[in-house]
Amino acid sequence: MDNTFSTYKIDDRSLIAFIKREIHNLALQLGFTPHRAAETDIIVAELTSNLIKYANGGELLYRASFTGEYNEIEIYCLDKGIGFENVAKIMNDGYSSSNTLGHGLGSIKRLSNDFQIYSMKNWGCVQYVRICEKPELQLPPLKNGLNYTTIAVNYPGEKLCGDGYYIKQTTKGFQIFVGDGLGHGESANEAVEAAIKAFRQTIETQPSEILRDIHSKVKKTRGLVATIASVDYKSETWSICGIGNINTRIYNGLENKTYTPYNGIIGHNIPRTLNNTVVPYKRHQIIIMHSDGLRTKWSLNDLTSIFKQSPAIIASALYKENIRGTDDATILVGKIY
Structure with a gap:
């Protein structure tokens, strides 16, 4: 799809x-x-x-x-x-x-x-x-503690998007993948789709090891950058690991922290050492992940009452103010409830 x-x-x-x-x-x-x-x-x-x-x-x-x-x-x-x-x-x-x-x-x-x-x-x-299609349809209730929205647009003039995302339910919680194939167009799309396929099929559970597994399976592609954020309900933690410039930020109320990825290109060269960043998983957190099709210097604190809004409104507000228009762009916004 x-x-x-x-x-x-x-x-x-x-x-x-x-x-x-x-x-x-x-x-x-x-x-x-x-x-x-x-x-x-x-x-x-x-x-x-x-x-x-x-x-x-x-x-x-x-x-x-x-x-x-x-x-x-x-x-x-x-x-x-x-x-x-x-x-x-x-x-x-x-x-x-x-x-x-x-x-x-x-x-x-x-x-x-x-x-x-x-x-x-x-x-x-x-x-x-x-x-x-049915005007009377009641939207289904939210599941698994995550309400999320994604906005993804192609590089102007391209028919395929070089960015991709996927959310996978696990026995312990859920995992979010956001990736960006190098460049744009068909080759970038092939790289990120291969990565999503590997992400869906992997038996690894930790983001760092999942990235290593993806790396081994996309070597014949152009390569990509990606971040994985994984939630464990029992330990109430996020585990986050990324390679390349996917911006990941988690808000706890008005406070927020950006999680810096490692340098490298998945499928070509990745660091020998990859560690997961582990942080508390709490109700009412907001996680925002986006590719470099959006500018990174933004703050939700500049938008009045935005924290009360749905992920769709938050994502569209950030898109409106920060879209570069020079590459594929994907933004994922999730609220924990």
Whole structure:
């Protein structure tokens, strides 16, 4: 399954009809009824027209997700406009800042299965929308203590992503893999997909040994960088080990720490000595892992009340402010509950 998002810069109304048609056709391919696809059209039209009217443009990301239980479309809408301070107020039908009927955001909320919005004055706005094939579908409860979201986009112009991620459940807890194949395009994708296959199949349990195992199995590829973060429920610990520039940070409240990876390239040259960093695993922690498609000098503390938000909002806020646009980019945000 392709987990990457299609992304469009929207700065002209002429793009809106094209994007509506593309997402409409995607909805039909997923098995949405014509009526549900039409409701999806309304959501996309509201999001994109608002970008033009209120923010002088922005970015729309979308992807299809295929699960064992249902199919869905996820959409992120990002802008750097003037923003607003009272989200609850603008969500009410009848509120308008432009002398219109003011039904836009309210209709998005009614027609979607999940709608989240975050904004700050003079910072802009991020919106997340999930549209399932069945409008009445209740989203499944969270499992295994981890609520997470990923945003992955290709290098501009590429059809394949050189980044990859995978979360594996274990007998002791779970393990997170985030990797970045060298360069971008098909060869980078082959490297990271080979690494994910090795990660899924390995019998090793410690991140350092898993990385060694992956190293031995991807030597015929271009190579990659990767970090593995593993949780043991019984000992209540994270074990973290990385090779190359995957940025990994864990927040405990307002405090955070970045875990520095080793130098090297998996599949080519890795250090003789690899040690795991072991840290406490606690409720309400936030783990953030991303490739170098995003800048590394950021802080959640700069975003008002962001810690209360979902992983989807946190990921999109960081993406909006830190995307480089010169490489594949992947960001994974997980909250422990």
